[in-house]
Amino acid sequence: MRLLREAYYIILGFLQMLGAAGFFLAQMLRHVPKALMRPRLIFQQVFNVGAMSLVLILIAGLFVGMVMGLQGYNTLSKFAATSALGTLVALSLLRELGPVVTALLFAGRAGTALTSEIGLMRATEQIAGMEMMAVDPVQRIVVPRFLAGVISMPLLVGIFNAVGLLGGYLVGVVLMGVDAGAFWGQIHGTVDLHEDFWTGVIKSVVFGIATTLVAVFEGYYAHPTAEGVSRATTRTVVNSALLVLALDYLLTAFMF
Amino acid sequence: MKQTRTIEIVTGFFIILGFVALYVIATSATNIKAYSEGGGYTVTASFTNVGGLKLRAPVTIAGVAVGNVTNVRLDPRTFNAIVSIRINSSYNQIPDDSSASILTSGLLGEQYIGISPGGSETFLKNGSKIQFTQSAIILENLIGQFLFNKASSGSK
Amino acid sequence: MTTEEHKHSDNVVEITGLKYRVGDKAIFDRLNISIPRGKVTAIMGPSGTGKTTLLRVMTGQVLPDRGRVMVEGRNVARLTTGELYELRTQMGFLFQNGALFTDSTVYENVAFPIREHTRLPEALIRHIVLMKLQAVGLRGAAAMMPTELSGGMARRVALARAIAMDPKIIFYDEPFVGLDPISMGVIVRLIRVLNDSLGLTSIIVSHDVDEVNAVSDQSYLISNGKVVAYGTPEELEHNKSAWVRQFMKGLADGPVPFHYPAPDYASQLLGEVDT
Numbered sequence: 249m250r251l252l253r254e255a256y257y258i259i260l261g262f263l264q265m266l267g268a269a270g271f272f273l274a275q276m277l278r279h280v281p282k283a284l285m286r287p288r289l290i291f292q293q294v295f296n297v298g299a300m301s302l303v304l305i306l307i308a309g310l311f312v313g314m315v316m317g318l319q320g321y322n323t324l325s326k327f328a329a330t331s332a333l334g335t336l337v338a339l340s341l342l343r344e345l346g347p348v349v350t351a352l353l354f355a356g357r358a359g360t361a362l363t364s365e366i367g368l369m370r371a372t373e374q375i376a377g378m379e380m381m382a383v384d385p386v387q388r389i390v391v392p393r394f395l396a397g398v399i400s401m402p403l404l405v406g407i408f409n410a411v412g413l414l415g416g417y418l419v420g421v422v423l424m425g426v427d428a429g430a431f432w433g434q435i436h437g438t439v440d441l442h443e444d445f446w447t448g449v450i451k452s453v454v455f456g457i458a459t460t461l462v463a464v465f466e467g468y469y470a471h472p473t474a475e476g477v478s479r480a481t482t483r484t485v486v487n488s489a490l491l492v493l494a495l496d497y498l499l500t501a502f503m504f
Numbered sequence: 505m506k507q508t509r510t511i512e513i514v515t516g517f518f519i520i521l522g523f524v525a526l527y528v529i530a531t532s533a534t535n536i537k538a539y540s541e542g543g544g545y546t547v548t549a550s551f552t553n554v555g556g557l558k559l560r561a562p563v564t565i566a567g568v569a570v571g572n573v574t575n576v577r578l579d580p581r582t583f584n585a586i587v588s589i590r591i592n593s594s595y596n597q598i599p600d601d602s603s604a605s606i607l608t609s610g611l612l613g614e615q616y617i618g619i620s621p622g623g624s625e626t627f628l629k630n631g632s633k634i635q636f637t638q639s640a641i642i643l644e645n646l647i648g649q650f651l652f653n654k655a656s657s658g659s660k
Numbered sequence: 661m662t663t664e665e666h667k668h669s670d671n672v673v674e675i676t677g678l679k680y681r682v683g684d685k686a687i688f689d690r691l692n693i694s695i696p697r698g699k700v701t702a703i704m705g706p707s708g709t710g711k712t713t714l715l716r717v718m719t720g721q722v723l724p725d726r727g728r729v730m731v732e733g734r735n736v737a738r739l740t741t742g743e744l745y746e747l748r749t750q751m752g753f754l755f756q757n758g759a760l761f762t763d764s765t766v767y768e769n770v771a772f773p774i775r776e777h778t779r780l781p782e783a784l785i786r787h788i789v790l791m792k793l794q795a796v797g798l799r800g801a802a803a804m805m806p807t808e809l810s811g812g813m814a815r816r817v818a819l820a821r822a823i824a825m826d827p828k829i830i831f832y833d834e835p836f837v838g839l840d841p842i843s844m845g846v847i848v849r850l851i852r853v854l855n856d857s858l859g860l861t862s863i864i865v866s867h868d869v870d871e872v873n874a875v876s877d878q879s880y881l882i883s884n885g886k887v888v889a890y891g892t893p894e895e896l897e898h899n900k901s902a903w904v905r906q907f908m909k910g911l912a913d914g915p916v917p918f919h920y921p922a923p924d925y926a927s928q929l930l931g932e933v934d935t
Binding site: 291292294295298299302329331332335338342400402403404406407409410411413432433434435436437438439440441444445449 | 511512514515517518519521522523525526528529530532533534535536537560561562569609614616
């Protein structure tokens with residue numbers, strides 16, 4: 249019974265967050281044209297948000313690809329279908345693992361950084377200071393970070409997938425001895441440019457919007473205390489993860 | 505100032521790396537050739553059953569991909585499936601008495617069309633029809649046939 | 661009477677009948693305050709009387725429940741965001757902790773409002789920034805990061821940033837809190853000098869009686885959401901009210917008792933009342 253009530257409150261809180269974040273998104277979108285006039289601010293944030301996540305994504309992508317190669321080989325070899333390993337690795341990465349795992353890592357690495365940065369600016373009155381200098385903090389602080397997240401995510405997913413494929417190739421072909429021609433030939437034959445590649449890119453853009461929105465939203469409305477900021481950071485990870493997984497199901501159901 | 509330059513260089517590197525990764529995947533890990541090579545010629549073949557053959561399924565000769573399936577439709581009079589096949593223009597000397605069969609890669613894999621070349625001196629061209637075809641092997645039918653044979657031989 | 665009328669017509673800030681509540685607690689109850697142009701006006705009161713809130717009401721960061729807040733002849737509560745921002749370009753605001761941007765240098769902090777609001781060439785921005793930093797005596801610290809500054813220096817940098825756009829009004833939120841005597845003296849002098857040389861109107865919120873007396877032209881004393889006393893430092897010094905005397909002299913006991921209301925000590929020790 250207590251468990252049920254707890255779940256009820258989690259869902260209620262999640263819905264409330266979603267609604268408030270929706271309003272915040274609308275507020276941000278109004279400022280996007282003006283923010284685009286100052287691309288320098290956005291690219292500074294692409295460094296903070298995207299480039300700083302690069303190493304993590306490279307390592308994670310390689311390992312995910314290698315695990316896929318190993319597991320796929322073990323399973324497929326029971327059906328004497330190891331030639332389909334390339335298809336298995338490529339489709340899993342492009343359609344699901346690439347966007348989802350990248351988004352989850354992104355929430356943990358870049359999302360938390362954004363939340364705590366904006367939250368601390370709130371706590372140290374830097375945001376109020378900006379308002380007093382007649383500078384809109386949403387336009388100056390939040391929107392460039394949001395756009396940077398939306399730009400960075402598909403790029404990170406692309407890198408993750410490329411490295412993942414390499415990992416799968418290394419384990420499957422180099423280590424386990426699957427024929428390289430079959431590995432790539434199967435990929436060329438079955439991975440569809442539109443159905444698999446572009447839908448993956450669309451997913452990554454949607455996840456980029458979702459995770460960055462949650463991060464800047466939680467930061468901007470964080471309670472301006474040390475505890476408030478740390479709670480907001482935790483919420484960023486939890487809510488981003490839930491949102492990404494829920495959106496993943498919806499997008500998969502709609503697009504495939 | 506030196507620090508900002510480093511940041512700018514790393515950011516630029518990251519953006520280029522991201523786009524290169526996406527480009528490499530799109531061009532070398534998908535069936536982009538099936539879309540990009542608008543050239544080539546289209547032939548048709550009719551099958552009594554195409555099984556699970558899908559659009560853009562590969563078409564091979566001796567295991568080498570030479571084209572792909574562009575359309576599958578039903579002939580309303582004969583109730584046969586008419587499959588349109590686009591073949592890359594570089595493979596323009598396929599004998600016109602070749603046969604097409606629907607095959608399966610592995611026991612449970614994707615289905616594709618394999619073309620076995622004939623010996624004719626004239627070649628397939630745009631609009632040609634492949635005369636000799638072999639339909640997809642439906643696993644259930646095979647099993648059903650096998651059981652039926654067993655049963656009938658048992659009753660003798 | 662004529663001088664009084666003249667003063668009235670040239671008030672930068674005019675607050676009438678201000679009411680503001682947080683939950684059940686009334687922060688301001690029909691508060692009236694007017695702040696004359698070109699002077700240094702202090703608003704004093706015990707901690708927790710909402711002095712900082714009053715500054716936020718004047719600058720439109722907080723909307724009053726009732727009452728009229730006129731700044732430069734404009735009703736702050738009625739302005740759109742755009743109009744409010746326009747009004748704020750004439751205001752400087754010194755936050756208690758400085759509110760400097762921790763990720764950019766002192767120079768960039770002072771340059772920030774200029775870069776945001778103008779399209780001046782870099783050479784001109786440099787001139788302005790160095791001039792403002794010179795005014796607060798920190799031109800030598802231009803390349804430092806805010807985290808490397810002492811509290812007093814951070815506040816002076818924030819002051820330089822607040823006057824970067826040549827405002828007409830400048831608000832000081834507790835400018836003397838947590839400073840050593842030397843820094844305190846520096847800030848006191850800066851407030852006076854900037855006010856007179858730049859022709860500003862300065863509004864200080866503080867409870868540091870000595871420093872306020874050293875710098876202000878007149879002071880308001882507020883308590884329990886109302887103005888308790890008003891006048892020049894000398895007038896307040898000789899005010900007859902016991903409460904004003906207690907506050908100005910900093911006495912531990914008086915109308916504001918030393919003890920927070922509590923049950924009788926002896927009976928509580930004997931366990932006759934619950935703690």
